[in-house]
Amino acid sequence: MSQKLFNVAVVGATGAVGEQVIGLLEKRNFPINELKLLSSSRSAGTKIMFKGKEHTVEEATPDSFKGIEIALFSAGGEVSKALAPHAVRHGAVCIDNTNAFRMDPETPLVVPEVNIDKVSEHNGIIANPNCSTIQMVAALKPLQDRYGISRIIVSTYQAVSGAGTRAIDEMLRQTREALDGDVVKPDILPVGSLPVKHQIAFNAIPQIDKFQDNGYTLEEMKMVRETKKILGDDSIEVTATCVRIPVVYGHSESVYVELKNDYELEDVKKLIAEAPGVVLVDDPINQQYPLAIDAAGKPDVFVGRVRRDLGHARGLNLWIVSDNLLKGAAWNAVQIAEYIAIEME
Amino acid sequence: MSQKLFNVAVVGATGAVGEQVIGLLEKRNFPINELKLLSSSRSAGTKIMFKGKEHTVEEATPDSFKGIEIALFSAGGEVSKALAPHAVRHGAVCIDNTNAFRMDPETPLVVPEVNIDKVSEHNGIIANPNCSTIQMVAALKPLQDRYGISRIIVSTYQAVSGAGTRAIDEMLRQTREALDGDVVKPDILPVGSLPVKHQIAFNAIPQIDKFQDNGYTLEEMKMVRETKKILGDDSIEVTATCVRIPVVYGHSESVYVELKNDYELEDVKKLIAEAPGVVLVDDPINQQYPLAIDAAGKPDVFVGRVRRDLGHARGLNLWIVSDNLLKGAAWNAVQIAEYIAIEME
CATH class of the missing domain: 3.30.360.10 (Dihydrodipicolinate Reductase; domain 2)
Structure with missing residues (x-):
């Protein structure tokens, strides 16, 4: 069975949720070709291990998303508002764990166990709901x-x-x-x-x-x-x-x-x-x-x-x-990413 | 202005609520003639200061209430059930901070700001409600x-x-x-x-x-x-x-x-x-x-x-x-005691 591998970006890689996202991508053996870890300039340079290999966190910029197919955002609403449209422009599907797009009528707000049918209606961004x-x-x-x-x-x-x-x-x-x-x-x-x-x-x-x-x-x-x-x-x-x-x-x-x-x-x-x-x-x-x-x-x-x-x-x-941080954030986002991956195969 | 002084018993004197009751009786300058501090046999002998004078906690027994006019109970429901009737028999008015008599139709359940009018309907026992x-x-x-x-x-x-x-x-x-x-x-x-x-x-x-x-x-x-x-x-x-x-x-x-x-x-x-x-x-x-x-x-x-x-x-x-421990217990009880004291004057 062949499986497509994806170029994945994690925005907010050094945050509480980002850490969990990275851990889950590894644990779930998510089909990754290239993993790009992004953060604010303050945290850029941080080293993070993924599948036994050291990754260096880079500063997230509009150009960070070239070649990225799936981007998971959890760096706050302002970062998502500023950068998710660039990720979409570069062809990525964004799973956004902030409040930036949740109530946008064109953005699906998805809990896989509840309304996974909405996930395919996205225009490049799928919103992850609030934890509570x-x-x-x-x-x-x-x-x-x-x-x-x-x-x-x-x-x-x-x-x-x-x-x-x-x-x-x-x-x-x-x-x-x-x-x-x-x-x-x-x-x-x-x-x-x-x-x-x-x-x-x-x-x-x-x-x-x-x-x-x-x-x-x-x-x-x-x-x-x-x-x-x-x-x-x-x-x-x-x-x-x-x-x-x-x-x-x-x-x-x-x-x-x-x-x-x-x-x-x-x-x-x-x-x-x-x-x-x-x-x-x-x-x-x-x-x-x-x-x-x-x-x-x-x-x-x-x-x-x-x-x-x-x-x-x-x-x-x-x-x-x-x-x-798991079902309330990272796990729900990775669940959505897994559905997206199947859809994009 | 003459003021009647009362013989007061505090049952459960070494407990969290009892401590607060004693502190409030002192702080409010409650009109006390004799203060009797009572507890289980385990805590009997404990020394407690009241108005600069050391009091020794005694074991609460049915005979502890001879001559007591106001008794404040906060030593658990079983103690109140066992001893409050004896206190009443000796002529005391009991203010009971346990669940023992709260739902008894003959016992007023009093929050002074809400239903102080009920306080006079007692048959020797007035119940202090649950803190919450x-x-x-x-x-x-x-x-x-x-x-x-x-x-x-x-x-x-x-x-x-x-x-x-x-x-x-x-x-x-x-x-x-x-x-x-x-x-x-x-x-x-x-x-x-x-x-x-x-x-x-x-x-x-x-x-x-x-x-x-x-x-x-x-x-x-x-x-x-x-x-x-x-x-x-x-x-x-x-x-x-x-x-x-x-x-x-x-x-x-x-x-x-x-x-x-x-x-x-x-x-x-x-x-x-x-x-x-x-x-x-x-x-x-x-x-x-x-x-x-x-x-x-x-x-x-x-x-x-x-x-x-x-x-x-x-x-x-x-x-x-x-x-x-205050409005939820000790202070509400002492408020009731103050009304009782005025009534008994």
């Missing part, structure tokens, strides 16, 4: 198909790795400072580019990304808009409260979902257990439910605490956990 | 009075101090183990008396107290039942998801509330700002919202992120934070 959205829609898709969804109310418990490696470093440093009784110095979180900083060690910060005019943060509005787009139903009412907590890897979510039709609880559990990429961990008697530390390093979405709402007959409560 | 319930109802009461409440969906972010001083010690130990790359040993959480233990350091555990037959934990059902009882309306639909996170002091709550009547957002903020014991901290532009580390050590309930629900016209989302 991906795990939620992967878990809810089988319920939508079977019962319909009228409403979602989600509160998140998000890991600091979602804010990058510097945020991880900051939390670990702050935690040591707090344990040692030293003054805790906030430096990056909640939002690196904003003036006010808050301690994340032993705290919960109800702000992820900037506030919008309606009082919701951008992270919350991403969950609202992306959920509707991916599930393909603008009539679903979605509200989100996004909160950063002192966890390194793994986002947890408390999700209330209102179905359009009456459901059987056992059938709901069965649908979740059988859903692709989703693992049911729901055994209260034995105190088994999804935990961030268990999900870390795994590609799946874990769902538990599945129970009937106490107020609404068609309401359902779930606890959804996944590694925000 | 107190802060929520204190914030929601002005909205109930003005608009009516039809529904509440709450997800909590609860501090480990709610599980006692040993749980705090465990979290700090685990955190050091994790930072040092050592094996993390779970020992107490999520529930000391249950066999399965989970790591709390850098994790989120969706279990507080034991699971009930309906798939909810006892902590969640406390929030459901106590909220209805305190707000005096069984028709309010309440659902809760209670989660332990790596925070030492201060419970945070993401609360969705559906009002019975249309509301103006500015009026809601005004009502919250003017509510007794409640502080509005809601300035998104300047990144100001309630934080657990800011609430720690303070008696108030802090409310922010006040915003209109994106789906339901009468829906509202709030972020409610308070020190779980």
Whole structure:
């Protein structure tokens, strides 16, 4: 069996997500001819091992994409906006893990287990959804198909790795400072580019990304808009409260979902257990439910605490956990790349 | 002005809440004649300073309450069940900070800012609600009075101090183990008396107290039942998801509330700002919202992120934070004791 090999670029190769992308391309034995690792000028020159061979990270420029067939972007929205069109011009298909193109009507927003059929509709760019959205829609898709969804109310418990490696470093440093009784110095979180900083060690910060005019943060509005787009139903009412907590890897979510039709609880559990990429961990008697530390390093979405709402007959409560850097980012992107590769063969 | 002085007992004097109760009795200059500090036999003999005088903690027995007029219990439900009736027999009014009598129809369940009128209906015992319930109802009461409440969906972010001083010690130990790359040993959480233990350091555990037959934990059902009882309306639909996170002091709550009547957002903020014991901290532009580390050590309930629900016209989302050992436990109990003292004068 012959297999086409691709010239692949990873933009943001030294970032938290980029590292995971590179690791997954190796682990999945992605059909690569040439691998080009790109970053900002600051990180250019960094050496990264891939399949036993040292690669030097280069500065990403418009000309970096000559000959590239698949480009995975995770270097922030501004970089994607600036460079993805050049990658497309050079003939690459871009899988963009930023907010830059997600709500563009011409850009498919894809979670393979949910709407892989949309992937072929791209004009050169396929958007990878926000981490907190991906795990939620992967878990809810089988319920939508079977019962319909009228409403979602989600509160998140998000890991600091979602804010990058510097945020991880900051939390670990702050935690040591707090344990040692030293003054805790906030430096990056909640939002690196904003003036006010808050301690994340032993705290919960109800702000992820900037506030919008309606009082919701951008992270919350991403969950609202992306959920509707991916599930393909603008009539679903979605509200989100996004909160950063002192966890390194793994986002947890408390999700209330209102179905359009009456459901059987056992059938709901069965649908979740059988859903692709989703693992049911729901055994209260034995105190088994999804935990961030268990999900870390795994590609799946874990769902538990599945129970009937106490107020609404068609309401359902779930606890959804996944590694925000894997299914929430790198793994979802590499899954899309694998579909693209098959399509381009 | 003459003031009657009372013989006061604190049961559970060496526990996390008991310590705060003793501190508040001193700080508030509570009118005390004799202070009796009681505990299990294990902690008996402990020395505790009160108003510059050393007190020795005694083992709590049925006869400990002779001559006691006000007894504050926070040594666990079993202790309250066993000893509060004896305290009542000896003529004491008990303020019980456990689950033992909260849902007893003859026992008032009191948050002074919400239903102090119930306090006089006691038969010797007044129940202090669960920490996570107190802060929520204190914030929601002005909205109930003005608009009516039809529904509440709450997800909590609860501090480990709610599980006692040993749980705090465990979290700090685990955190050091994790930072040092050592094996993390779970020992107490999520529930000391249950066999399965989970790591709390850098994790989120969706279990507080034991699971009930309906798939909810006892902590969640406390929030459901106590909220209805305190707000005096069984028709309010309440659902809760209670989660332990790596925070030492201060419970945070993401609360969705559906009002019975249309509301103006500015009026809601005004009502919250003017509510007794409640502080509005809601300035998104300047990144100001309630934080657990800011609430720690303070008696108030802090409310922010006040915003209109994106789906339901009468829906509202709030972020409610308070020190779980103070307003959530000791301070609410001492507030009740102060009312009792005035009544008994």
